[in-house]
Amino acid sequence: PMLRVALMGLGNYASRVAKAMQDCKFAKITGLISGTPEKLRDWGSTYDVPEKNRYNYSNFDQIKNNPDIDAVYIITPNALHHSQTIRVAKAGKHVICEKPMAVSVEEGKEMVDACKKANVHLLIGYRMHFEPKTLEIHRMRANDELGAINFFQGQCGFKIGNPNQWRLNKDLAGGGSLMDIGIYAVNGARYMVGEEPIWVTAQEIKTSREKFKEGVDETILFQLGFPSGAVASCLSTYNMNFLDRFFLSGDRGFAELQPATGYGPIQGRTSKGPLTQAHTEHQTLQMDAMAQIILKDHKPTIAVDGEEGLKDLYILEAIYNACKTGARQEILLPQPHK
Template identity: 35%
Template sequence: MFQDSAANTLDQAALGVSEPTTPGTSRRQFINHAGRGLLAAGIATALPLAAAEAADLGGFDTTAPPTGPLDIKLPPLEAPTDPKAGPFPNPDAPDQRVGFAIVGLGHLTLAEILPAFGQAKHCKPVALVSGDADKMAKAAKQYGIKASSCYSYANYDKLKDNPEVQVIYIVLPNSQHHEFTLRGAKAGKHILCEKPMANSVKECEEMIAACNKAGKKLMIAYRIQYEPLNRAAQKLVRDKTYGKTKLIQMMNCQNQAHDQQWRHKKALAGGGSLPDVGLYCLNTTRFLLGEEPTEVSAQIYSTPGDDRFKEIEENVSFTLRFPSGVIAQCMTGYGSFNNKSYAVHGETGTIKMDPAFPYKGLKQELVHAPNGKQMIEQPSNPGKQQFALEMDHMAECVRDNKTPYTPGEEGLQDQRIMEAIYQSAKDNKPVKLTAGVGKTDAFRGTPPTEEQA
């Protein structure tokens, strides 16, 4: 979903340090010398050295890995008995980051994706594509993107001639994902595509085929699968920390504005609440369990006379049955108060996420009863920028030639299941499913690295 926000710029200060000191002298040593009355001497030697460093770094060892973190380290500030601070971000040098072209400058791009590059370690924005030249010029100026790297939808294919662009991130209405993925792959670029992947199984299959033919990677932007608290919930489920999972409840609903936005047009959106916000319930359930459902049953209801729902559905309730016996009840809607939560009920405890799906502010609660006394734990949220995490994963997959954790096949499987949900609601009976059943993480690729989690 798209939200407005002021854009911010990359923090160049985090990419390097400059200290007034002599070769081989650490910052800590310099400060200690200054405290013993040697500050004047330190400054006197630093001034000519600064000029020498500007020329050839005055004898410092300037070797660094061609890619990967530069790994700056300092002694800890905390006593051994105090909580430890996290590691420094240690991003790649700018010239070693994977270049992204962002297609579409709507709410999501301006509010979340472009600002996220400020917290990303392995990628950077190098090109923009938009149908609004004025808006694009302003965004380009904010993020230091060259005017020559700004494209319209008509000349989008010219990205093939821009060697700075390695990945195209498609952030367009659902119906345009298919076209711009095919054109992007033909231009010789890797593709990161927003969810839902497309409007039909056929389109998804064609997107996968186009990227395979071009020898390029295709990743679907399922940010929840890269977010730390949701990944921690997955580990609790997979490790059977609270015994076998028995039941799952998923809810993702919101009250949409009465503005006839593109999400209310079936030709553009492919559907209503199900492919937009209900997809989080479907995909997150599959992500947590690592299983594929064997059966789905569903009901759909839209308020009569509400102009928002002339073409698309308002509310969807669907039940997923899994080989292990887990039953997942999922609900999604476009006309009720905002609720984005889930609960995983195991034999000896419950994992709650509320909220579970927003861009920030997620909270986890673990309810169990060790020694017969109920306990509620609330793990802290690391506060990672979700779009930075997913884009960094894509960058690493491009750099290291790995299959993304959420490839096109993951998006295709969700589309298959959503079509079965619609069919079940239409026929008022359950629909059997077979794809991927019996395999763990059947449609996922290489998991994200620990630094991204």
């Protein structure tokens, strides 16, 4: 059986997901949700989605009566994820929601609770969790091939263009670079080190208060400490190019990826030599894997559920607090690393 997915929010990233899903073996597009009638018409004809499976933001609750749709993939601006996830859950459909899952811990918790209550899956669009070179490093670390881990470095960012886009609007983005791209360093630190951080320190740098308004971070340096004593040093930015690197150092080996989280091909090497795993579109791998999670109760190597997304939100909040106060923030995540 195939997971039958409705895409919500037909923007840039949804276009990439839709194209990549054409190669999926276990997932297909059967529904569309958009506020723009022309997009529904064009996408409907391109992806062969009949009119009865096309919805807008006012009427998508009706999806509950549509037996052609198992799950909704929410690909809208960050601040909308919370209410949209809750509405989809109430309609009894599984939710796949883009990162960041929400713009606060409180919202994230409500989403996890709503999906539990409705007995539907909540999965977060962490595509790197299915990327073969990433998984190989994860395997080597978990298999103790790198020895005790001491250090992770994650640098994520790009120079952002158009000042009028939603990514630079606090109300829609919930923050700035950290919410959007720095989250890859936060999330990557956790699955590369294989532990949950217990403290964070952070420093914010802003070169333009015009472009990066109050509440929209431009560049943040942050450090994480882990129970074993391992530390991470990370950078999140909307104002520097070519920052897409992970580096992991252990007593007996290292691993590095550059690019580490772009659409690929990902490139990297370890102390044992180059990583040679073949590239497949990340969204194809992700959607096939998520179909197996939802339909066959498959357990992914690196979690992608709502609780996983929520952990990142706790850390993002701690980083923002550390920037504001200048003080080290202790973090106690609700669950151990899994």
